[in-house]
Amino acid sequence: MPASSSNEPADAPSGFGTRAVHAGQQPDPSTGAVMTPIYQSSTYAQAAPGEHQGYEYSRVSNPTRTALEGNLAALEGAEHGIAFSSGVAGIDAIVKSLRPGDHIVATDDLYGGTYRLLEEVFEPLDIHTSFVDMSDPDAVEAAFTDDTQLLWVETPTNPLMRVVDIEALSERAHAHDITVAVDNTFATPYLQQPLDHGADMVLHSATKYLGGHSDLILGAVCTNSDEWAEKLRFQIKSTGAAPGPMDCFLALRGTKTLHLRMEQHCSSARRLAQMLNAHEKVGLVRYPGLPSHPGHALAQKQMSDYGGMISFELDDDDMDKALAILDAVEVFTLAESLGGVESLIEHPASMTHASIPAKERRKIGLTDSLIRLSVGVESFDDLQDDLDRALRQV
Ligand SMILES: *Cc1c(COP(=O)(O)O)cnc(C)c1O
Numbered sequence: 001m002p003a004s005s006s007n008e009p010a011d012a013p014s015g016f017g018t019r020a021v022h023a024g025q026q027p028d029p030s031t032g033a034v035m036t037p038i039y040q041s042s043t044y045a046q047a048a049p050g051e052h053q054g055y056e057y058s059r060v061s062n063p064t065r066t067a068l069e070g071n072l073a074a075l076e077g078a079e080h081g082i083a084f085s086s087g088v089a090g091i092d093a094i095v096k097s098l099r100p101g102d103h104i105v106a107t108d109d110l111y112g113g114t115y116r117l118l119e120e121v122f123e124p125l126d127i128h129t130s131f132v133d134m135s136d137p138d139a140v141e142a143a144f145t146d147d148t149q150l151l152w153v154e155t156p157t158n159p160l161m162r163v164v165d166i167e168a169l170s171e172r173a174h175a176h177d178i179t180v181a182v183d184n185t186f187a188t189p190y191l192q193q194p195l196d197h198g199a200d201m202v203l204h205s206a207t208k209y210l211g212g213h214s215d216l217i218l219g220a221v222c223t224n225s226d227e228w229a230e231k232l233r234f235q236i237k238s239t240g241a242a243p244g245p246m247d248c249f250l251a252l253r254g255t256k257t258l259h260l261r262m263e264q265h266c267s268s269a270r271r272l273a274q275m276l277n278a279h280e281k282v283g284l285v286r287y288p289g290l291p292s293h294p295g296h297a298l299a300q301k302q303m304s305d306y307g308g309m310i311s312f313e314l315d316d317d318d319m320d321k322a323l324a325i326l327d328a329v330e331v332f333t334l335a336e337s338l339g340g341v342e343s344l345i346e347h348p349a350s351m352t353h354a355s356i357p358a359k360e361r362r363k364i365g366l367t368d369s370l371i372r373l374s375v376g377v378e379s380f381d382d383l384q385d386d387l388d389r390a391l392r393q394v
Pocket of ligand 1: 111154158185204208
């Protein structure tokens, strides 16, 4: 498993499921072990100074990580996959590759940790971000300045589930020589492959659907750009944002069933969204699979299904009632995060998005009763009954 051939060409194995199970991996050459071993080693023996088998030190590269990187690249149809110690470490590495004075245009409705990183870490370092509603490509283009270097897209957005047109925005950004990065954590490559729609980089929190079992923290960037791949590997080597081999192994085990899990996440989420949409206690339901969703047609074009995330408001937008529902559910677990086999429920205004100031939250429509669901793979009837009972109780 030489380090140089880390990422197999994306077109080698064909179907998604085949790539999910096999890409980046081969039986271990020394033992025949079918599963990629956890190479729990920091360093590698050299035959003579500088004479090694592709690995020198595990901050730079590690065979378990190499296998995962090849797998993730193949799933996104990318030339390069680069794994990080977390999703935000991947975002950090991308932004750190910019220079003081550079400007970023980012989705105004995005992962709370991304907002915190851009506002509280990079703003003081003279890297500035404008947050804009990306459902209007003209508004995005109007936010570009001479210093804009990066367009940061999240779609579907978190937690408002808006759908952003990757292709339209990539065209506009590229006309201004701006790099386009898409946080594909919610959709996963099974439902959406941003590089096919013109994006330059894809960011993943593999902590979520790719890992799929809520048992690891890991991030990844996939890209066809040799230049960006080199910059990001340089960042990992220099700043130490490398994932450990055990986490890489767990992520690899997760991606093998990504296609199976996503089918179930999508089918249960679609049915739950319909149930909520018809429920008397519920106000607006935000799920791109509902024909009433403003981004439905775009989601149909850009995604192969609508994912496992749903947000909804109560009919009277009462925050206390929202909190009472979180307390009343039994199958759903009250927790941050998403994308695991277990169903989670949370309250963005006081949990995941509390780092966004209340004024900003109100501006984008993140209301006080908004509840976010990560629909797991439990039996559908149990999920439906649980929510229905909790809603009736308040
Ligand atoms: C969780 C998440 C991240 C951050 O990933 P970590 O692995 O927690 O660092 C980034 N973007 C989105 C959309 C996420 O859900």
